[in-house]
Amino acid sequence: MAEYETFEYDVLVIGAGGAGLRAAIEASAAGVKVGLVCKSLLGKAHTVMAEGGLAAALANVDDRDNWRVHFSDTMRGGQYVNNWRMAELHAREAPARVRELEAWGAVFDRTPDGKILQRNFGGHRYPRLAHVGDRTGLELIRTLQDHGIHQGIAVHMEHTIVSLLKDGERVVGAFGYDRERGRFKTFHARAVVLATGGVGRAYKITSNSWEYTGDGQSLAYHAGAELMDMEFVQFHPTGMIWPPSVMGILVTEAVRGEGGVLRNKDGKRFMFDDIPDNYKSQTSTDPEEGWRYTQGDKDARRPPELLTRDHVARCINREVKAGRGSPHGGVFLDIAWIKEKISNAPEHIKKKLPSMYHQFKQLADLDITREPMEIGPTTHYIMGGIRVDGDTQMSTVPGLFAAGEVAAGLHGANRLGGNSLSDLIVFGKRAGEFAAKFAKAHSAGNFYENQIDAMARQALEPFDRGAKSGGSAEGPYQVQHDLQEMMQSLVGIVRREEEMVRALDGIRKLSERAAQVAAHGHREYNPGWNTALDLKNLLTVSEAITRSAIERKESRGGHFRDDFPGKDTTFGGVNIVVQKGVDGSMQVRREPVPEMPAELKQVVEEMK
């Protein structure tokens, strides 16, 4: 019999980034008992890395903005495979959620008339991103944290969840351990909200931290929930590439929003060479007009550097492959050039992009006010995830909710910058609200001792193998490393059927190795053991990404197929869904995208 401590909650939230905190606050406000579990210390989640801002049609800077424009921008960016209901709710509710942050103490940058300032970002027609310099994510998470700690939420920091508990079809809690001591914990709950973020650690070059191992997607999948759109992984066009140790660290899109330009080694602004048809009317072909756009000229059109991320990443890839890249295999991102335009450029850059200035100065010995940066694409975000109901955020498993990056739908095939932070608060709130409702309407389910015994036994297997093998068994790090290398080269920015089939074979072999890895020492704060347990999640999401990517035989948004380089209208009407089959194998199928109501269709038409 496994030894474990049990906690009873109405709503259990797993993950304490923006979405998890917002969900916990909302559930608590509904008067139910809330537990919040997170892998790191409170306030350290990956949300802190978000830089550019929160997209919300506040219309503080350009009064032509409203939810209809935001909705149609999001749909266009997502290439119309988005869950239109989520895109609608997101565009309608984001402004209220942002104002609420101000009421909770957030201090956004201001317009001259004292309102929340908004900045330009890729794919957004008007300046729409509420921001604080380039550290908006920190402001968001700290505001929610500082408000949340006074709402009676029980917080379990540095805990890992290894499995969800089920009673029949329903999810009734979760089982895990505290990382500090390695003691097992059972969280019994009437409803569970997953807010665990993304999967970036499945790739070698990523802007994501160690936490991003696809836990939520994997937990939900193994509990029977459907995952959707997993082929849509966003490679952010601008990650640091030099020196090697910082490869992948994010360089915010705000650099381009403030006038930064992309150049190849010949000094050419190559983004002018390839402007997609559906953006031609809103994109400038004149560098001067582009500059005026970044400086707030309402009559100017955006420069091509601010096209959507999927497109910019592919253009960079093309330049590098054609031999026009920078010395370390990327291209140049130049903000220093604006000194030709404004007199106090260095101070202006430091004020607008303080943490970028800091990051390059300290990590790369480079002064961005004087020299261009070298950048290249980095794995940044997954648009796909747990399939949820647009209104309630409930997954296909009763009692299991999901919000934020771990959920699918809002972003379709490609996410616009700034739409992630707003996603967290809009759907974090909804998930908390409806999880609380669900908890009030349902009794506490049962869970079974033998279920827990099996989970505990499984979790401890790496130690058994370590003890049996002495020092000879493989550790988890090499397996993780090999998976990252493989996903990067075979299921990365440019994909091909035969390579992905090889990747599936690779995942099968890596799974066999993962089942044999050993951990040494004891359970207290043991990163080797923790990594061994993370492998299952990484392998599950890698398989889901690969299988979905094979199924979508076209190129759309973040998913680019060398063997099917064009868009295909058949696939424009479907989402790819994966689910665990009765035999335990991963099943893939196509699901038609639900028909958009006439009212929303009209909005899309009007905004074309």
Place this chain on the structure above:
Amino acid sequence: MKTAMFKIWRGDATGGKFADYTTEITEGMVVLDAVHQIQATQANDLACRWNCKAGKCGSCSAEINGLPKLMCMTRMNTLPLDKPITLEPMRAFPNIRDLATDVSWNFRVKKKIRPFSPRPPDAPDGTWRMQQADVDRVQEFRKCIECFLCQDVCHVLREHHKHEDFIGPRFLVYTAALEMHPLDTEDRVAELKQAHGIGFCNITKCCTTVCPENITITDNAIIPLKERVVDEFFDPLGWLWKKLRPKT
């Protein structure tokens, strides 16, 4: 290939000792990279906290050659490699294991500080108006990434263990951000003097020196708060005025 020698603290709450490691150094590497390399190849169970690896989350605080720093922002080429580099956990807090410390005290302290409470909205749509110039100072304080290096270096906590009587520089900055927030209506001055022990700070500015976000903790946050305490409690004319003014 260049190599570096490390002496890394291995232990827990009951004690421990330094262990020696040697690892290869490549261009641009930071201390956290070296720790990860050692963790992956020589000591799978070496405990350390980290998240963003870009100086934004404040998780990887440690004492590098005796100085409190973020491991992710300390480049190897800024350290002398001719002798071993010592790596220790933050010493002002109890050790959990190896480089990870028990910082839970900080979370308890924050909870005791009166939360933000805004004035009624300025506009009918429920929003407020604030000028950029009026929020610049608060934004400086809100850059804090809660790495707790300032708490680690503060002698009131580190040497004198006044954790029960003094909230430390981090939470004085936090209080300053609330007190100077243009919308906030609370008054935390009495608590600063009593429960939060601002008087223990004798402005040695060690906290400001170690802040990785370059927040001018002492000059911009602590001293103005001390002045508010003085104005409220130690100003003889003010005291007289309060005694003599007609009661309303």
